[in-house]
Amino acid sequence: MGSDTPEQRAARGDPDAFTALMTATKADLYRFVRRYVGDEDEALDLVQEAYAAAWLGIRRYDPTRPFEAWLRTITLNKCRDWSRRRRVRRLVRGVVGLDAPEAVRVADPSPGVEAQAEDRRRIAELSRALDALPHGLRAPLLLATLEGRSQTEIGRIMGLTSKAVELRIARARAQLRAALDVPVE
Template sequence: MGADQSIEVRAAGGDRAAFTELMTATKADLYRFIRRYVGDEAEAHDVLQEAYASAWLAMRRYDPARPFDVWLRSIALNKCRDWSRRRAVRRVVRGVMGLDTPEATAVGDDAPAPEARMDDQRKATNLQSALSDLPDALKAPLLLAALEGRSHAEIASLLRITPKAVETRIARARKKLSEVLAQAQHKGVTWP
């Protein structure tokens, strides 16, 4: 292969070193997106690995005319959606307050935390839980806009919907989050 070929073209041709370079260049951003989507650090690493494995297997079908990060993000988004479906099945099997809740997997801390820290942690937990419970159609556009700062046009291209649909879904997601968080605050509920 010629030295003048792009790294994406070389990777699409089966060049493992080129694919490794692409992984290195995209790993941090992709992990942040997946981490926000799934809400769990260890699960996010697993989903990230699945996304890269799928990307490598599909690399020969990659179209270099399309931005690599958009192509990779769509694979990661599909892996996140798969994870969400598996999570829903686990919830049914284990029950609403199952073994995969933060309370069940938390490691105890010997030092008492200050009230402010606990309140911040509770808010962050409520927000992450509310984000995780959003339907995929609302969650993906919100995270792509809020977390990654992508434009509505970029999100529309990635999700294969119109920019107006992106705008509507983001508005619905924000409204749903506000409602859920207000309910939790009103009831004094700490989300599972």
Template sequence: MGAEQSIEVRAAGGDRAAFTALMTTTKADLYRFVRRYVGDEAEAHDVLQEAYASAWLAMRRYDPSRPFDVWLRSIALNKCRDWSRRRAVRRVVRGVMGLDAPEATAVGDEVPMPEARLDDQRRVEALQRALSDLPDALKAPLLLATLEGRSHAEIAAILRITPKAVETRIARARKRLAEGLARSPREGA
């Protein structure tokens, strides 16, 4: 290794400026992943901040020989899973299953073609519900592959499973997603 240390090595050594630079370069991609996972913009920002806070606290344990984005993605995925568990607990405590669903907070707008807009909105809501119903073990590989275009090998490294397990989980996720969409109620039909 030369005299100049990589930004990851400097961050692992406690250099806040280096860590901030790493955050800047990874924030957009990581936010997109978290946003798709949790399904809510405000919650995604909170989960993202939790992920970066945890990464900073664990930074001294980071192994610079391992890709930083894979290490960080693993932390973010764990934070997403924590969020899912907390959300499930809140649902049980409330005794209802849909208070935080997008349709509960939807506000109508004036649109020239309301039927088309409503159909589109229903499709998006059905997809979001079907995604949120997927178990974490299926949701994570599907989102990493489809939204981020990651290879099975990269996903396997992030999730600490085999590439074959990634392939199987993605196939199962797609099947369950299709089944969920097929079962989705068609209001007004």
């Protein structure tokens, strides 16, 4: 028992082992979710939801597989659910919510306003282009570019082959280039 891994102990329901796994994964998980949803508070909520769902389903976790891949799958599902709820809210309201970045942006009166405004515009443009990508393209792109995950890891997380991941990342990049009007190098 003493030589069990934290994953094995967590799979048996050990809360201390699960807490240790949470501590080890929370920064990367938050960074991914924050980039995915574009909102700090929503990202914190989604990470908490993902950990709660993981704890509730911990007995189904297979400790011979990477904990982080299992957790990332749960988190991606939480992000997909969040995206669906957000689309429904937008359809119902017919407008962008008050919590959207566009609704809370305030001009910065500091020197170099034109350059800062251009930077903000480009960031907002990129954010909108990322949001417009279908989940099946956005998730592998973010996992690869922001987290430096390999195609094999992404495939494990998303239930895809490495070749399918490669293709999705290429399609995502092509769609972003087209949306941002960036010439192909």
